[in-house]
Amino acid sequence: MAAGSGATTATGAAAGTGEQKDEYVKPFTPEKAKEIIMSLQQPAVFCNMVFDWPAQHWTAEHLSKVLHGKQIRFRMGMKSTDTVPQFETSCSYVEATLEEFLTWNCDHSSISGPFIDYDYSKFWAYADYKYVVSLFEDKTDIFQDVIWSDFGFRGRNGRESTLWIGSLGAHTPCHLDSYGCNLVFQVQGRKRWHLFPPEDTPLLYPTRIPYEESSVFSKVNVVNPDVKRFPQFQKARRHVVTLSPGQVLFVPRHWWHYVESIDPVTVSINSWIELEEDHQARVEEAITRMLVCALKTAEDPHSTRAWLNPTEVEETSHEVNCRYLNRAVSALFDHYRTSKTAEVQALRTNGEHMKKEEFNVHTLMEVEQTGSQNLTLGTVGEQAASPFGPDLVPVLPSSEAPPAETGGMFKNDGKGFVGKDGEHFDKLHFTKKQRMVSGRENEIVEQIVSYSTMAPSQTFISTDDLLDCLVNPQVTKIVAQLLIQGRSL
Structure with missing residues (x-):
């Protein structure tokens, strides 16, 4: 498919006739595009x-x-x-x-x-x-x-x-x-x-250093990977x-x-x-923010330049981060208490028994899972034509290896074309950006093994090494769920 191909016309005017095309028709209505x-x-x-x-x-x-x-x-x-x-x-x-x-x-x-x-x-x-x-x-x-x-x-x-x-x-x-x-x-x-x-997250070696709210970085340079240091990346x-x-x-x-x-x-x-899942994601981000700022500030109280992203200009004091976490948790509870979401309705129609007072982390997890199952086009073929x-x-998986240099390019054969409310934590409209990463325990174990065998003589554990474990996306998800469960009992 060539880039910049013309849109469908309502008049059907023949190309090359010199006639002005009267009206362009977009392939999807706003409702269909959003769906x-x-x-x-x-x-x-x-x-x-x-x-x-x-x-x-x-x-x-x-x-x-x-x-x-x-x-x-x-x-x-x-x-x-x-x-x-x-x-x-x-x-x-x-x-x-x-x-x-x-x-x-x-x-x-x-x-x-x-x-x-x-x-x-x-x-x-x-x-x-x-x-x-x-x-x-x-x-x-x-x-x-x-x-x-x-x-x-x-x-x-x-x-x-x-x-x-x-x-x-x-x-x-x-x-x-x-x-x-x-x-x-x-x-x-x-x-x-x-x-x-998302399922390949363990293979991307996630890190929160440098720290930026809502951005989980990979330690791997994906266009020039160090496969000796990051062997699991080859499976991504x-x-x-x-x-x-x-x-x-x-x-x-x-x-x-x-x-x-x-x-x-x-x-x-x-x-x-x-998205609906952002409410829990904000709690996870608040946990990450508190841990990263606490440990890195304790390590070097006089400089944030080495670990705080230049775009992250807000206060990093423990007191501020505590308020940030509490507002994130409160907002999550307020959302689920006051909104009659489609996911909750789906749970009820599917025969799940849920009393209003039984609001806990299991309810939130069931809501998430039901929503994901109802909104996956992987099984939509049985219900409707493919979009x-x-x-x-x-965008399909690529069989090509990454270029050796940034200037090197993949060949393009055409197939490749494939409200801010004042709350401190709600930054979606004006900052960088749930289907959370599912557990792939065997890959996590393999990653840990690869870390340990990568450099047997390296026994020194840095603050960043500890943070890579403490604020791993899969870990903070579990911590957030335990925290929410503890507050809902």
């Missing part, structure tokens, strides 16, 4: 859904005129590839305008200004996680250029969106988002996405897709992703969609 998004358990690409969005013209050059003179923070990273991921704590940062970025990116011969110390042949630049509501604070009309309501999310537009502008090689380290699912609209240039399913099921302008990628909850720009300039717009077709293409 797919809320049901699908694998990444997929929507085509022909955004051809009439004004935001399709948000190229870097266009935005440089709209944001003329506005200072934007760019993350600077090395184009050379190491086996160690380039986390944001190891990058440098530059304050510059989009005009200065484009000059540096396009005219490599004579560079001055903020980028003067960064050789284009060696560095990439990334203006990532730029909240549209902050960038265009005095131009609020521009929020209407982004129309997520076409995907069934009424009222959602640029106000709940994030902008990404990068040069060739710019990328985010492999991570999963604790909250929500993700919709990504590719505006300019192409980006390659490497995705891994990589899905690869090259996202082209005009396409929208759906990333389901808890799918790992590494994203790299493969064209000279790339522009993307995304929005994280809240996949020319305008919705699944």
